[in-house]
Amino acid sequence: MPFCRTLNAKELQQLDDWMIHKQIKLDNRTRRDLSDVVTVARLFRKLNAKLVDMYNFSSHSSLALKLENWKMFNLKVLRKLGFKLSRNDLEQLASARRTAAESLLYHLMCTERDGLKLKFQPQILPLMTVATQEDIQRVRNSLAANTSDQMPVQLLENDKGPAEDPKNVPYTVYKQLIQEKHKKQKYISSVRHKVKLLQSLILVKEERINNLMKRLATLSKQTSL
Structure with missing residues (x-):
């Protein structure tokens, strides 16, 4: 199942309830903010401060540089959580697509609800x-x-x-x-x-x-x- 996809009715309802609780409104501005890895990195860092090193990321307005940031975030963070993102997924996230933003927030909600399950545990x-x-x-x-x-x-x-x-x-x-x-x-x-x-x-x-x-x-x- 791709990372970025159209959520079904049940998943959308769960996401809407979670966003209301978090006081998040998924408008154009929020989607634009979520296309920037720095914003997303801060959200995931709230789950576990050791999971994300903010030093690795910086804000950019260029789509090409945003995509490079997403590649790094995928390698450093998302893979550790077991998520598998294709290049198309990364491009959708960097382009602020609505379905991509919804999928991202849904995965964040599930990770927060179920707890962190790192695939690569340091020995x-x-x-x-x-x-x-x-x-x-x-x-x-x-x-x-x-x-x-x-x-x-x-x-x-x-x-x-x-x-x-x-x-x-x-x-x-x-x-x-x-x-x-x-x-x-x-x-x-x-x-x-x-x-x-x-x-x-x-x-x-x-x-x-x-x-x-x-x-x-x-x-x-x-x-x-």
Whole structure:
């Protein structure tokens, strides 16, 4: 079933009751606001502050840039909630289509009613347990990404004193490495997002320049006549 669809009578009644309770009026202005990911991100963030990082999104009036924002929001948030959006869905949301706005609010209502059900839950290791082989391999790659001769690594159950074996890695060190890795990944993702936005902005400007050149050429021909 597509994300953006025409709701049936029962779903529309449920949505109307919910919007009355939330004091939401789905007029042209509201639809225009909902076409901006920043507005939608704030609504989903109210469900869970950790679900949405507002740093990843910024408001835009251009349809091309709005679409890029929706692609990022789909990747960062909606997929985690189990929603599968096609390019057509994203284009409808960015274009402020009424059926798209109704579908979006209906999914938000259901998520709020049923509770968050994240499809990708982060694995958090207890402080007093030994990491799995996959965790050990991740630490090994972080410690020796550019080293050819890697030594086997064993995570300690605690960090009460210095490790006697130089091959052992305290859990606190492992945790710090994971946090640093996540920070770097977040920074790289932010840079890539900004690059995409800049590329989209350049395309929009080039299109406008081409249109202006065509108009100038037309005016020049008319003047010569």
